[in-house]
Amino acid sequence: MRHGWIDASAGALMSIDGAAAWADWEHAKAPWLQDANRRAQVLLVDTMLRALPDILNQKRLATDAMFPDSSLRLVEGIYKNNLVADYFNAVLSDVLLAYLGQRLAQDPKARIRILEIGAGTGGTSAQVFAKLSRYRDHLDEYCYTDLSKAFLMHAQREYGPGNPYLSYQRFDVGLPIAAQQIAAGAFDVVIASNVLHATRNIRTTLRNAKAALRRNGVLLLNELSDNVLFSHLTFGLLEGWWLYDDAALRIPGSPGLSPQSWKSVLEDEGFGLVAFPAAAAHGMGQQIIVAESDGVVRQATPFIPESSGEPLRAPSGQAEQKPAEAAPPPTGDLVRDKARSYFRELVGETIRIPASEIEACEPLERYGIDSILVVQLTSRLRSVLPDISSTLFFEVQSIDGLIEHLLATQPAALAALLDLHEAAPGDLAITAALLVAASAYRRRESRGAHRRSDFSSLDPKAASQEITLADALNLARDLRVATAAE
Numbered sequence: 001m002r003h004g005w006i007d008a009s010a011g012a013l014m015s016i017d018g019a020a021a022w023a024d025w026e027h028a029k030a031p032w033l034q035d036a037n038r039r040a041q042v043l044l045v046d047t048m049l050r051a052l053p054d055i056l057n058q059k060r061l062a063t064d065a066m067f068p069d070s071s072l073r074l075v076e077g078i079y080k081n082n083l084v085a086d087y088f089n090a091v092l093s094d095v096l097l098a099y100l101g102q103r104l105a106q107d108p109k110a111r112i113r114i115l116e117i118g119a120g121t122g123g124t125s126a127q128v129f130a131k132l133s134r135y136r137d138h139l140d141e142y143c144y145t146d147l148s149k150a151f152l153m154h155a156q157r158e159y160g161p162g163n164p165y166l167s168y169q170r171f172d173v174g175l176p177i178a179a180q181q182i183a184a185g186a187f188d189v190v191i192a193s194n195v196l197h198a199t200r201n202i203r204t205t206l207r208n209a210k211a212a213l214r215r216n217g218v219l220l221l222n223e224l225s226d227n228v229l230f231s232h233l234t235f236g237l238l239e240g241w242w243l244y245d246d247a248a249l250r251i252p253g254s255p256g257l258s259p260q261s262w263k264s265v266l267e268d269e270g271f272g273l274v275a276f277p278a279a280a281a282h283g284m285g286q287q288i289i290v291a292e293s294d295g296v297v298r299q300a301t302p303f304i305p306e307s308s309g310e311p312l313r314a315p316s317g318q319a320e321q322k323p324a325e326a327a328p329p330p331t332g333d334l335v336r337d338k339a340r341s342y343f344r345e346l347v348g349e350t351i352r353i354p355a356s357e358i359e360a361c362e363p364l365e366r367y368g369i370d371s372i373l374v375v376q377l378t379s380r381l382r383s384v385l386p387d388i389s390s391t392l393f394f395e396v397q398s399i400d401g402l403i404e405h406l407l408a409t410q411p412a413a414l415a416a417l418l419d420l421h422e423a424a425p426g427d428l429a430i431t432a433a434l435l436v437a438a439s440a441y442r443r444r445e446s447r448g449a450h451r452r453s454d455f456s457s458l459d460p461k462a463a464s465q466e467i468t469l470a471d472a473l474n475l476a477r478d479l480r481v482a483t484a485a486e
């Protein structure tokens with residue numbers, strides 16, 4: 001309505017000439033692309049606008065468009081290397097330096113620990129690292145965290161080599177810190193840039209962030225201060241944007257909080273000396289907030305059902321100990337076993353953890369595979385198998401789920417991928433031969449000639465793809481059982 005695209009009286013969309021609108025956009029876009037301060041925004045909006053019909057029709061995921069092949073290049077330039085982002089990041093870094101200067105003036109031996117929440121591609125971190133170099137000897141740790149492991153891998157590559165104090169950790173600020181390997185009261189400074197608004201409940205989020213701070217520790221926020229169309233056409237298409245359940249605290253129609261709202265909620269949550277060092281620039285759509293913790297920690301206690309002896313599930317990212325008596329994956333099914341080790345390797349390589357740490361039956365989410373890494377995993381899978389849809393990993397949650405899906409939908413391709421038609425040592429060769437036999441059995445069966453003795457003359461190399469591998473496996477298993485019984 002604000003832009004005249006919705007008829008205020010009828011509440012209906014105004015009809016527009018699509019071709020003319022695209023022509024206008026192309027015309028306006030050309031000079032913006034030449035402007036280094038606008039280029040990243042324009043490229044991102046352009047990409048998302050083109051994908052918008054498919055996203056709204058649920059044919060394509062917004063993350064798929066925003067992170068093509070899991071690349072972070074389209075979003076990286078939004079948070080750095082443009083005047084507005086650089087200005088707010090500079091203010092935040094200067095406040096951090098001022099704090100460090102004061103702290104070390106009071107206690108020259110102080111060892112400083114910094115936690116960054118939702119560090120993402122490091123728009124803020126990069127500036128902070130550049131300025132931190134002079135305090136390098138006083139830094140115990142800079143813990144680079146994010147909900148998505150994709151960003152931790154990015155940070156390790158980009159910032160690891162030049163910043164030896166860096167550690168990396170998955171952390172969801174929407175959850176209590178205790179189960180997430182974040183030490184309570186251990187950090188002097190917590191930084192969160194353009195992230196806290198993306199959580200369900202700001203009070204809970206602030207309590208979790210505060211739990212990591214020591215008494216008088218400082219929370220440094222870089223946050224939205226306005227509701228703008230750019231955000232709606234880009235990050236507004238991601239689920240996280242609409243997660244909030246505390247609309248009364250937010251700017252109407254947006255997850256952002258106004259400076260007044262931040263001040264009041266921070267004070268309610270036991271932060272003192274709330275200050276806005278970039279107040280004069282709030283009109284540019286961002287704000288920097290500084291707040292000091294009073295050291296009181298409030299954390300939700302995990303709910304443990306009385307009657308259940310079940311251990312609590314660790315949150316995603318936490319290395320959960322499997323009970324010693326946990327059932328091993330089913331054995332005796334060589335195709336599934338071979339597929340399991342193949343896909344554990346593939347997943348492990350994609351997210352850079354040893355395959356030995358991956359359980360095929362566990363949800364992939366547990367290993368940090370989220371909507372961004374899923375794009376990468378999907379494209380990895382596409383390089384070895386045909387017909388992998390971009391929503392596959394939203395339908396199957398584990399490696400075992402993936403294997404069952406492939407057995408049901410493209411068994412021949414799976415068998416080829418696993419080299420099941422080649423002679424292989426031991427049992428595998430038997431399974432492969434049985435698969436071929438089963439395939440031929442089906443062909444003969446359809447011609448009415450299926451005597452068991454016919455199998456012996458079959459050429460194991462003559463693999464046919466006319467039956468499903470699942471069928472063949474069942475038959476192969478039956479044949480093995482029958483043969484053993486004879």
Ligand SMILES: C[S@@+](CC[C@H](N)C(=O)[O-])C[C@H]1O[C@@H](n2cnc3c(N)ncnc32)[C@H](O)[C@@H]1O
Pocket residue numbers: 079117118119120121122123124145146147148151171172173174192193194195198199240
């Ligand atoms: C808009 S980006 C900002 C990235 C970075 N701070 C910057 O300014 O360049 C938001 C980041 O917060 C992360 N994030 C979203 N929800 C989160 C949560 N509940 N806990 C921790 N990080 C979260 C996202 O994965 C993403 O990397």
